[in-house]
Amino acid sequence: MVTRAASIARSDDKQRTVDVVWTTGARVARYSWARDEEFDEELVVEPSALRLERLNSGAPFLDTHRSYGLDSILGVVVEGSVRIEGGKGYATIRLSDREEVEPIWRDMQAGIIRNVSVGYKVHKYERTAKADRKDGGKRALYRAIEWEPMEISAVAIGADAGAQLREEANTGVGPVIIEKGRKMPDGTKTPSAGDEKQIRALFTRNGFESEAQAAIERGMSVEDAREHLQELQATRDAEFGPVSEPDLSGMQRGGASMAEAMQAALVHRHSQNTTLPQEAQRFAEMTVPELAVEWCRSMGINYRGGNAGAIDAAMQTRGAVGYHSTSDFPSILSGAMGLLVLDQYQVARSAVMQASRERTFDDFREVTGARISGSVEFDKVLESGEYKYGQVKDGGEKIKLATYGKILAVTRQALINDSAGAFERLPQIIGTGAAETEGNLLAGMFAENSGAGPVLSDDNPVFHESRDNIGTAAAIDTASLSEGFVKLRRQRGLGGEVLAITPTFLIVAPEKETEALQAVADLYAASSEDVNVFARRLQVLVEPRFEDPLRWYLAAAPGRPESLVHGYLRGQRGPQITTRVGFEVDGMEIKGSMDFATGFMDWRGWIMNPGATAD
Structure with a gap:
């Protein structure tokens, strides 16, 4: 099925109908990329040339020729309303009462939507070669003498921008599918060796190698063979479905x-x-x-x-x-x-992300995280007494977005071969690469200053003796976990207030995974002394990028308080994909990019234990 632009003539508000001129059959100049040929196309608009049964039996009125869902049906061609008069095709369209169609109906009434386009199929044509034309035409003429309209659509931009309300004479450039008979050469003569070689190459190059010998045996010249090849291509196009020039x-x-x-x-x-x-x-x-x-x-x-x-x-x-x-x-x-x-x-993201609060950044300027704190204990207010002012302190760490990315390419050959490495491997590389970038930045912070973490605004690293957030080096067991719980729960805000932090995550390197899982396992206990008090209270997160195999951490839930954070540019969460069809090099280039930041906005909410080998 192909299309041709037309126009809306008038509407009936009560019946929700519009009259349209869906074709004038105007002769237009065309070019076929497949046949490398310029030609003139003309639709014969006469009752004898048109198969109107489908259109006149309630064909759909569609949204821009979409036929892959019921929501694209805007209305229907009123049965029996299709007619041919004076070389033009007319029809009446009735719009649906559905709520989502109402804006389209109003725009048609207001003259905002003015263009329609007919989708049609050509079953038979009459071709006149350029040399045989008597009307001064400079190209071959293709006249569709038997064709079938399939549907009518409302369109935003028709193939001919001049096809507007009551200006039907110039209806646009809708390409057709042509089936035509073969033109036999005059007489039969054997082509020269050079012509025979050229004919074979011409047919082979265009996928008709088996037809080359028949053309030679019929004594076709190179020019006749070229014209016959165009006929074969047109027939093949018709068998394979709709073909047209890009418009x-x-x-x-x-x-x-x-x-x-x-x-x-x-x-x-x-x-x-x-x-x-x-x-x-x-x-x-x-x-x-x-x-x-x-x-x-x-x-x-x-x-x-x-x-x-x-x-x-x-x-x-x-x-x-x-x-x-x-x-x-x-x-x-x-x-x-x-x-x-x-x-x-998502599959490859660092597990530590679960212990980090996600933020959104509006731009690439440096952002200072606010830490507002103070004593929240209320003072008793006596009768006729005054409320006392509390002391509020603030502080904050700085964080800034940076852009990361890589460009990869899938070649034209890989797309044609449809190799698994082309379309399956590239997303894996880019997706894993983005997650690896995030994970390395996160793990890198924990490795700074010999495992003490990045230096904060008070000139001390995240994990420091003055903060009382470093546990006694030990394997993961009840005693060391208990110590960590106490240290987290004892952490206080800037004003000395109790934060009541609840440990949520136990974060380890792969070497400590089994030890960590055993420490929090919910096992059957033979007696009360054997009950695992940490069962179901901690979620184990394993980070293979941690360099130290012994060091482990306890962390609160993200934002309670806000400590470790990560973030992206607003509306650009995670890796963003941009593609470009190659020009200098055949294929498609894929750019994966990401605007990402991570950092500690506060040391509170984390405990680090240097670790030890389990007995």
Whole structure:
């Protein structure tokens, strides 16, 4: 199915109907990328040339040719309203009463939405070669003498921007699918050896190697063979579905629903953490080249050269059309890549993140974390007495966003081959790389100053004797955990107030994992003395990036108080994916970037134990 722009003529408020002129069949100049040919196209608008049964039986009125969901149906062509008069096609459209259609109906009444486009299929044509034209035409003429309108759509931008209300004469450039007969050469003669070689190369290059010998045996010249090849390409295009040149109406035909379904299928194919929507099931087993073929068919894009041609055509859709769209084929791959990156990123994130409070930053300026504290104990107020002022102290550490990133590329060859290393490995690399960056920055802070952590604004590291947040070096057992609990619960605010901190996490290196799990295990106790008092009270977090195998930590829940923090630029949480279709180098470049910051805003809420080997 292909499309052609038209216009809205008038509306009926009571019946919620609009009259449209959906075709004038105007002759337009065209160019076929597949056949490398300029030609004129003309739709014959006569009752004998049109199959109107489908359109006149209540065909749908769609939103920009989208046909992948019921929500895209805006209304219906009123049965029996389609007619052909004076070389034009007329129809009456009745809009749905659904609430979401109401704004579209109002815009049509107000003349804001003025363009419609017809989707149609050509079944038969009449071709006149350039040399045989008597009207002074400079190109071959293709006249669609049997064609079928399939649906009518409201569109934002028609293929012809001049197709406005009551200006139907110039209806736009809608490409057609052409089936045509073969033109036989005059007489039969054997082509020269040079011509034969050129004919074989021409047919082979365009995927019709088996047809080359037949053309030679029929005595075709190179020019006749080239014209016959164009006919074969047109027939092949018709068999494979809709084809067209990239234009604005073509960009609308695929629609967001199809793009989202393809994207969901790609993500589901490479991730076990997603469910496959019903509308995406038809794409579930398709490779990237097969999706490109399907995309080209839907968008009406001519291509040649099998899977390679489909990939090339689909990847260049945006550039050829001239508009950026979230539903072009590169964006489908980019969107799927982004979701797979986030999937890998979530899996690979540092466990220590669970003990860190996430913040949002508005820009890249340095931010000072406020620590406001003071005595909160109320004084007794006597009758007619006055309230006393309490003392408030403040302090804070500084933190600032930085940008991290890397550019990788997937080659055109990899996309065509659909190798697992192209579309599955790259998201894993980028997602894991982003998580590794975060984890290394976090673990690096704990390694600073020989394991004492970064220096804070009071010129002491996070873990320091003056803070009483370092435990006696010991293995993880009841005694050492008890000491840590006491130290955390005894921590006080700036004004000396009790913070009542509850330990939540036990954080260890891999070497201490078994020891930590045993220390908090909920085991059956034979007597009250054997009960594990720490069972179910601590969550064990294992960080493989910790350099010291013995050191372990107790930490409060994030923000209670605010101690370890991490954050991202507003609206840019986690890794962000940007893609660019290559020009100098064939393929697609993928840039993974992240605006990230982490740091200690306070030392309170953490206890460090230097650790020891368990007996």
